[in-house]
Amino acid sequence: MSGGSDTARLEAAVVAYRAALEEYTHERVPLLWAVTQNNLGNALETLGERESGTVRLEGAVAAYRAALEERRRELVPLDWAATQNNLGNALLTLGERESDTAGLEQAVAAYQAALEEYTRERVPLHWAMTQNNLGNALQTLGSREGGTARLEEAVAAYRAALEERMRERVPLDWATTQNNLGTALWSLGSHESGTAWLEEAVEAYRAALAERTRERVPFLWAQTMENLALAEETLGDRTTGRAQLQAALTACEAALEEYRRAGAAFYIEKATRLHKRLQERLASAPSSELQENKPDDPAWVLPSKPSE
Numbered sequence: 001m002s003g004g005s006d007t008a009r010l011e012a013a014v015v016a017y018r019a020a021l022e023e024y025t026h027e028r029v030p031l032l033w034a035v036t037q038n039n040l041g042n043a044l045e046t047l048g049e050r051e052s053g054t055v056r057l058e059g060a061v062a063a064y065r066a067a068l069e070e071r072r073r074e075l076v077p078l079d080w081a082a083t084q085n086n087l088g089n090a091l092l093t094l095g096e097r098e099s100d101t102a103g104l105e106q107a108v109a110a111y112q113a114a115l116e117e118y119t120r121e122r123v124p125l126h127w128a129m130t131q132n133n134l135g136n137a138l139q140t141l142g143s144r145e146g147g148t149a150r151l152e153e154a155v156a157a158y159r160a161a162l163e164e165r166m167r168e169r170v171p172l173d174w175a176t177t178q179n180n181l182g183t184a185l186w187s188l189g190s191h192e193s194g195t196a197w198l199e200e201a202v203e204a205y206r207a208a209l210a211e212r213t214r215e216r217v218p219f220l221w222a223q224t225m226e227n228l229a230l231a232e233e234t235l236g237d238r239t240t241g242r243a244q245l246q247a248a249l250t251a252c253e254a255a256l257e258e259y260r261r262a263g264a265a266f267y268i269e270k271a272t273r274l275h276k277r278l279q280e281r282l283a284s285a286p287s288s289e290l291q292e293n294k295p296d297d298p299a300w301v302l303p304s305k306p307s308e
Contacts (some may be wrong), residue, residue, distance in 0.1 A: 007050065013043040026070070037063045037084050045090045054097055060090040073117065081117035084110045085130050092137050101144055107137040120164065128164035131157045132177050139184045148191050154184040167211065175211035175240035178204050179224050186231045198235040205231060214258065222258035225251045226271055234277060242285055247279040 016293040017040035024032045041063035048056030075082045088110035095103030109292035119209040120127040135157035144149030158181040167174040182204035189197030205228040214221045236244030252275045259267040 002169070007047065010043050010047050011109040014040065017043060031076070032069040034083075037067035037081075038071065038079075041067065041083075041086055041090065047091070048090070048126055052097075054094055057090055057094040057097075058241065059273060061087065064090060075186060076124070077117040079089070081114040081126075081130075084114035085118070085126075085133065088133055088137065092133070092140065095137075096140055104137055104141045104144070108134065108197075109135060109143065111273045124164040125170065128161040129173070131161035132165065132173075132180060134159065134224065135177075135180055135184065142184075143187060147149065148188055151184055151188045153189070155181065155188065167220065171211040172217065175208040175220075175224075178208035179212065179220075179227065179267075182208065182227060182231065186227070186234065190234055192287070193238070195235060198231055198238065201231040202228065202235065218258050218263055219264070222255040222262075224268070225255040225258075226267075226274070229255065229274060229278070233274075233281075234292075242282070245278060245282050245285070249275070249282060252278060289301075 019056070020036050021033065024036050026033045027192045041060040044056045044060035044063060048060055050056070064083055067083050068080065068087070071079045071083050076157070088107045091103045091107035091110060095101065095107055111130055113260055114130050115127065118126045118130050126153045129226055134152040135261065138154035138157060142148070142154060160179050162174065162181070163178050165173045177266075182201045185197050185201035185204060189201055190193070205224055208224050209221065209228070212221045212224050229248040232244045232248035232251065236242075236248065252271055254273060256271045
């Protein structure tokens, strides 16, 4: 489905849900009204993620909060948790576009509320999904605040998610959380002078690439390759090693190739800047630090593709 037709269908869904709410009123059928408000929120949130503004996302937040007036914890605990998770997603996306952290703080609160009913014992995969989402909100907050406490909480949330998001059960979800874990670890490593966090970040990205293959999910593969390039670059800063910078350049070039194939202008521009920076840094490195790119050098070889 093309992006344009998909957006048109979402617009039509918004119209349909709003039409339904003319008869599914709060007074007449409160739970059906709440279900429709939740569904309206989902459509508005998806539309809002595709747009640069915040109007749709604000509409989604309002719809989810309306739904929670009847989707109360004591009446429908799992539906309440689902809407709390949805509310967290909308608040997180909204918070990423705002300069203050109020929306992000509210997203964390919504995810934590959802986890009160989305327990590991009752719904393990929903619990893991919400832990992953909580990690995303904490990671974004951590990047704003400058300290490491939120980032460490994000790492803990991602690692909790991986206890149930196992590779053999949900391979692409496992890979998503590994990718997110890598980013939190990279952020932690950027705050410290050592290399332990950065080395773990590289390991997490490489793990993600075992399932986020180019054949299966080319754009997600490219995003993780770009993330790997950034982690290798930072690791190279700490070790003054040429191998890490070369690994970063190789990963960045691979990501750029896929971004160009997808025609993703924003990502092309971002990766092109990284590519230029890496080329300049490699060109300025003393010749005595040059290392041959040997296929058996684990510092630069990309993860092998798993058999399908």
